Amino acid sequence: MTFRGIFRTDALQNLLTDRYALPVAVDHWERVEPWAVARVWLRSSSPVPRSIVVKWMPDRQGDARAAPWRLRTEPAALQFLSEDVGIGLTARVIAADTTARFLVLEDLAPRVPLAQLIRRDGAAAHGDRLAAFARGALSAATAGRAET
Known part of the structure; x- marks a missing residue:
């Protein structure tokens, strides 16, 4: 295969x-x-x-x-x-x-990907997830770590 x-x-x-x-x-x-x-x-x-x-x-x-x-x-x-x-x-x-x-x-x-949840349920149903996405969890976690 x-x-x-x-x-x-x-x-x-x-x-x-x-x-x-x-x-x-x-x-x-x-x-x-x-x-x-x-x-x-x-x-x-x-x-x-x-x-x-x-x-x-x-x-x-x-x-x-x-x-x-x-x-x-x-x-x-x-x-x-x-x-x-x-x-x-x-x-x-x-x-x-x-x-x-x-x-x-x-x-x-x-x-389940956020985009799929939003398509399925609408944005209002996932406000907390959208807010976390907007805050940029990955960006925040890696800030100041350029040398690493």
Whole structure:
């Protein structure tokens, strides 16, 4: 099974087996359209999570989303936020394979994106969440941390 020909499932299984030092198998996966992202359900024993999120770099010339530097900057930013700052708003990086061009992230489900909540219920129903977004929780948490 491949993710739109971008990388092989066996590469993901091998990476996770090495990461957890336990056999890990992909049970099934579901693409999160329109991005190069999939939610992947795994078969293994604890401490392997039941599901993860895999992001891969599209194989499209001239597409900024396919730029190789993204596989270095996104994990660095996420690790900074989750490990250095300790903010619980972002997914943890589980593993990355720069050669195979994919990134494995913690699955934050069943969180529902704010935009989806607003579309479903209207803005008035989520005033507290909108206020937190407007305050810029990520910006506030990282202020003064440029050197880190």
